[in-house]
Amino acid sequence: SQQGEEDPQALSIQEGENATMNCSYKTSINNLQWYRQNSGRGLVHLILIRSNEREKHSGRLRVTLDTSKKSSSLLITASRAADTASYFCATGSNAGNMLTFGGGTRLMVKP
Amino acid sequence: DTAVSQTPKYLVTQMGNDKSIKCEQNLGHDTMYWYKQDSKKFLKIMFSYNNKELIINETVPNRFSPKSPDKAHLNLHINSLELGDSAVYFCASSQGDGNQPQHFGDGTRLSIL
Numbered sequence: 001s002q003q004g005e006e007d008p009q010a011l012s013i014q015e016g017e018n019a020t021m022n023c024s025y026k027t028s029i030n031n032l033q034w035y036r037q038n039s040g041r042g043l044v045h046l047i048l049i050r051s052n053e054r055e056k057h058s059g060r061l062r063v064t065l066d067t068s069k070k071s072s073s074l075l076i077t078a079s080r081a082a083d084t085a086s087y088f089c090a091t092g093s094n095a096g097n098m099l100t101f102g103g104g105t106r107l108m109v110k111p
Numbered sequence: 112d113t114a115v116s117q118t119p120k121y122l123v124t125q126m127g128n129d130k131s132i133k134c135e136q137n138l139g140h141d142t143m144y145w146y147k148q149d150s151k152k153f154l155k156i157m158f159s160y161n162n163k164e165l166i167i168n169e170t171v172p173n174r175f176s177p178k179s180p181d182k183a184h185l186n187l188h189i190n191s192l193e194l195g196d197s198a199v200y201f202c203a204s205s206q207g208d209g210n211q212p213q214h215f216g217d218g219t220r221l222s223i224l
Binding site: 030044106 | 203
């Protein structure tokens with residue numbers, strides 16, 4: 001089974017609203033990363049949060065990590081139509097040799 | 112300039128054929144990866160190379176053979192293509208180990224007829 005699983009699988013909101021996506025994982029991690037994938041394109045790294053961090057910000061993005069619950073959330077504030085994409089979480093293991101990706105959340109932001 | 116470039120972008124071919132996908136990165140990274148993304152968008156790692164040496168070889172049929180002529184290139188050769196090989200294949204690179212942020216190419220969409 002997947003290490004990271006996103007919830008919801010799909011999310012549709014209006015421009016200006018906030019979007020929250022969640023990621024749960026099963027084993028101990030070194031870090032957790034969020035990526036964005038626009039249609040027909042490769043994944044783009046958004047933010048990395050280490051296992052000893054609880055919250056991180058980057059522009060309109062806010063990521064939280066709760067290692068006791070093995071979960072993370074990505075909040076996009078004041079969403080724009082250009083934020084329409086799939087968002088993936090990926091966990092890095094303590095072995096440090098690979099990332100394991102979840103199945104993604106498809107976000108649609110309507111203008 | 113494109114950081115991670117893959118060619119071709121689209122590949123349509125018959126079952127049983129052999130094909131190659133090329134990947135080059137100009138970021139100076141020492142680790143490169145191949146991923147397979149299926150129709151449900153699930154992304155699974157196939158191979159990882161660090162400084163031209165194979166680090167990860169997940170459960171992938173031996174019809175798939177990666178080759179890294181130098182640390183800026185990681186090519187993927189596929190023999191005897193099967194219908195189930197239809198997917199989007201992504202190349203990626205990172206500096207250091209697999210915990211670092213990865214830079215992805217735009218993918219190669221492989222369709223088997």
